[in-house]
Amino acid sequence: MNELNDIIEEVLSKEKRNKFTFLTGAGISADSGIPTYRGSDGIWVKGTKYHKPEEFGTYKYFIEHQEEVWQYTLFRKKMIENAKPNESHKILADLENILGDRFHLITQNIDNLHRRAGNQNIYEVHGNYREVKCSMDCKDILSIPSNLKGKDIKEELRKDEIDSLKCSECGNWLRPNILWFDEYYDEKTNKKFSALKVAKNSGILFIVGTSGATNLPLEIARTTLKYGGYVVDMNIEDNHFTNLLKGKKRALVVRKRSNDILPVIKEQIEKSIEQGI
Incomplete structure (x- = not known):
């Protein structure tokens, strides 16, 4: 030393x-x-589906499965909020x-x-879980909607939550303001x-x-x-x-x-x- x-x-x-x-x-x-992202405890589990983070944590997967990704995001949000x-x-x-x-x-x-x-x-x-942005990148970075709370892993999105996750500019889905595996800094x-x-x-x-x-x-x-x-x-x-x-x-x-x-x-x-x- x-x-x-x-x-x-x-x-x-x-x-x-x-x-x-x-x-x-x-x-x-x-x-x-909080589990590490790539470790064995970091493998995403969603219902009966198993995803490696490099597959699930991508913009490509989000565009095809918005509700599923947001369900997992809110599950992880709950885990993070409970951590100290x-x-x-x-x-x-x-x-x-x-x-x-x-x-x-x-x-x-x-x-x-x-x-x-x-x-x-x-x-x-x-990035971080406090913020969201349009998945088509047409607006500034925003605070996550206040009605979005942490969820259990199998808890579905409510209609009012889905509505709050639509961009007010273009109507497309908002996404978490985080860097996914298929994106660039x-x-x-x-x-x-x-x-x-x-x-x-x-x-x-x-x-x-x-x-x-x-x-x-x-x-x-x-x-x-x-x-x-x-x-x-x-x-x-x-x-x-x-x-x-x-x-x-x-x-x-x-x-x-x-x-x-x-x-x-x-x-x-x-x-x-x-x-x-």
Whole structure:
């Protein structure tokens, strides 16, 4: 841990490129009881049908099965609303208070737990379940209709819910404001370019609970390295970041759980600030 402490002190002492950025994924919410997306507990179950996420979680599937996708979305919404921020979420909120505008959070999670824990400076690169947009992209991003509540897995949509899920501009279905597997990152929904700008100006990027299975997280890590920042991979297993970081001077791998390592990072940052570093 001495190497990590030295890196934290170095970044804190800089006038420029001194930002602390945390890139989080589903692993950080696992302790809150939310299944990871791709794991064995992340396989979608709908009635007697079984879907792998790469098949179900697509725009193509939504266009053909709008009610089914919304039923599952509202089932997952109920699961998320019943979950509570865990200790890792709370520590990241504390770190934003400690670091102020030097803190940035980029998350792939759509579960809103970071906001509920108190974080505000967040880039939700996979969207979120708080919002909807027209499936034909003809209106701005909107708050999810207030009559849409979480449901049990087999609970059908009511007529008033279906009516509220139609675009007032064109009459087509509204969809969750999330990134599906057959879609591309953009700025409007996913803050792609804003996230990459944060990566460019990061003195250190902590990767927490994400394997880097999609291209933007890898590009964020690659950008931080390119512009001279450190990248710390904090996952319990090797992942898609492993090859990217192999042999890099400004890369550090920590194979520990987030709730074990984040308190250590917080303590070191507080200690360094108190010492005037």
